[in-house]
Amino acid sequence: METQELVIEMKILERRLMLYEEKYGVLSADFYLALQTGKLSRYDQYDETRTDFSRWKGIYEIWRRRQAACQQNLQTCDVSQTLRFQPAY
Numbered sequence: 001m002e003t004q005e006l007v008i009e010m011k012i013l014e015r016r017l018m019l020y021e022e023k024y025g026v027l028s029a030d031f032y033l034a035l036q037t038g039k040l041s042r043y044d045q046y047d048e049t050r051t052d053f054s055r056w057k058g059i060y061e062i063w064r065r066r067q068a069a070c071q072q073n074l075q076t077c078d079v080s081q082t083l084r085f086q087p088a089y
Contacts, residue, residue, distance in 0.1 A: 001066075001069060001073075002073070002082075003070055003073045003074065003077075003082045004082065004084060006066050006069055006070040006073065007070065009066055010063060010066045010067060010070065013059055013062060013063040013066065014063065016059050017056070017059055017060060017063060020052060020055075020056040020059075023052070024052075028056070028060045028063075029060075031053075031056060031060070032057065032060050032061075035053060035057055040053065
């Protein structure tokens with residue numbers, strides 16, 4: 001994926017993450033760490049949180065992969081070469 005595509009996709013994912021962060025009052029990175037360390041298992045009994053947590057986790061993992069790919073792209077090319085000079089819309 002090109003850097004511009006990654007940035008656009010990351011921004012879309014960030015909007016979706018923000019909805020969960022606002023709903024539960026926790027940043028995605030903190031939520032993910034708590035989930036990975038088993039600190040949220042008491043919420044497994046609730047259908048809504050179990051569904052939300054599963055989706056939130058998936059969106060966050062995709063966002064992390066896109067972020068890593070973007071960073072890798074920027075390490076191999078010059079930022080000035082990837083800048084768009086005209087809006088895409």
